[in-house]
């Protein structure tokens with residue numbers, strides 16, 4: 113693969129990071145199972161997953177702060193970094209609690225990596241000041257760390273990591289320590305910062321909203337494996353597995369048997385009722401008789417008398433107030449389905465029909481863990 | 485008048501918290517009083533007695549610097565300087581040995597059990613009598629001691645090496661052991677308090693181990709290092725065990741002078757010597773602090789924060 117000139121010419125376009133066959137365990141517990149991942153130059157990739165799924169571990173391995181047990185390939189910008197210590201890898205981490213040096217001023221924190229590289233003081237200062245203005249901290253050069261708010265500390269940490277011009281910026285739940293409002297502001301700022309610097313970002317989060325609104329691609333992690341890798345829209349509207357559907361916020365997930373395939377629609381038997389859904393797993397992988405899941409978002413479930421699409425009689429439960437909307441559970445033949453309303457519907461009968469479109473309902477094969 | 489009114493207002497508005505506040509205030513007053521009585525008074529008395537004129541076993545209440553003149557004779561100046569030198573050298577050796585050890589103990593050991601065991605081992609020697617653990621050196625360093633026997637049997641020397649025992653070398657060696665924990669403990673504590681993420685961040689930003697040690701760990705450990713120097717050097721100034729047992733009369737340190745003066749019932753002299761020592765200790769502490777503060781401009785901020 114290495115030898116041919118054609119490939120060499122292509123190398124500028126090659127992925128910035130190539131991971132292959134990464135295994136890691138703490139004692140007897142394997143936390144990463146054979147992870148393979150290619151990250152493109154300048155992309156914003158998010159590692160999304162529940163607590164304990166191995167996101168931080170994978171990030172630490174990329175940073176070199178942890179040595180993986182076994183690894184088949186680890187290339188940064190085409191160079192083998194399998195055995196390179198953290199300080200020799202041109203990647204930089206923004207830690208969850210920022211890890212700013214408390215005995216240094218804001219400016220000294222930002223300059224730290226330049227000082228280590230023996231860059232002369234005036235040049236250092238110039239670059240630090242320009243980085244600080246990029247993260248909107250102009251004039252805070254001489255501040256002490258304890259004089260900063262959480263959001264400002266966050267920006268200092270970003271400036272400190274970006275000033276060294278890393279190939280990849282690694283962010284471990286950088287917004288976790290911030291309040292709701294600040295988090296939304298910082299989401300936007302991170303996107304802009306990535307655009308302004310052109311640096312590849314790999315961000316860890318367990319919030320699907322954060323992942324969907326910021327990333328170019330999302331790697332959904334589950335118990336040390338990558339469950340699904342794709343664009344935010346892929347994951348948001350076409351989750352391939354029951355786990356992905358649940359994690360991406362599908363409130364209604366049903367189990368059933370695949371009866372028949374019609375184009376890319378599937379006919380699924382759920383508790384004796386039949387529903388139509390769109391197949392998300394490769395249709396070749398699905399055969400009539402297979403155990404499948406069907407998932408529909410609450411906002412796509414409607415109360416409708418016109419019996420279009422999937423329709424089922426339902427008994428209304430008590431509405432749950434969620435601030436911007438109400439969730440109402442309905443008991444149906446398909447199980448309890450939750451429907452979402454912006455305002456409480458008036459005159460909603462106790463017994464009614466609820467409908468949802470087959471286009472919005474995703475159907476995929478159940479993994480072994482979904483079959484009891 | 486207005487003061488009294490203010491007091492009343494405060495008393496009314498803090499009615500519910502009054503018992504707690506007065507309890508805290510009481511505790512502070514009590515501790516301060518005990519400190520003045522127990523620590524400051526004796527030192528003050530030391531200075532007062534040192535300028536009185538001795539009259540038999542009692543004092544004549546007229547001021548004089550006679551005691552200082554009596555004490556500061558040539559050989560005692562020599563003893564004071566030697567003591568300061570020995571203490572400075574041994575304290576420095578303790579730091580060079582203790583600092584890496586404390587860092588290893590705080591950040592290098594993963595297993596909590598191993599850490600506890602080592603910490604306990606560090607204090608075990610305190611349960612032995614200082615004389616007992618010091619005299620052991622005699623059987624190691626003496627003319628027919630362990631080392632000389634070894635050297636003779638290997639054939640490295642023909643006659644026993646005599647400077648091993650009853651020498652400054654022996655006194656230095658005898659002082660290192662007992663004061664090692666005093667140096668290690670405070671540094672261990674302040675290094676333990678450094679967040680692991682800071683060390684990781686430093687490495688991540690490109691620092692080698694030594695650079696992290698210099699730019700991150702050491703500045704943050706300054707309070708512990710200062711405490712380590714003080715806890716080691718000050719008690720060592722008053723140590724008479726090592727010099728008596730291993731110096732063989734040739735390496736007199738200042739603690740022995742106190743014994744001599746008190747035995748001769750020269751109390752004003754002992755007080756004068758004590759006063760000189762207190763001044764020397766305070767001066768040393770200030771010098772150590774000054775050096776550490778100016779070692780790195782950044783450290784100053786930290787110290788200021790710590791002491792404010």
Ligand SMILES: Nc1ncnc2c1ncn2[C@@H]1O[C@H](COP(=O)(O)OP(=O)(O)OP(=O)(O)O)[C@@H](O)[C@H]1O
Nearest residue numbers: 138139143161162163164165166167168169170318
């Ligand atoms: N230093 C360690 N020693 C032992 N086990 C560890 C260590 N670090 C992590 N683990 C375990 O490895 C697994 C993965 O941890 P990791 O921190 O990568 O999860 P995560 O996906 O980042 O979770 P979170 O969202 O809670 O941060 C967890 O089960 C955790 O308990």
Ligand SMILES: [Mg+2]
Nearest residue numbers: 167168169284
């Ligand atoms: Mg984590």
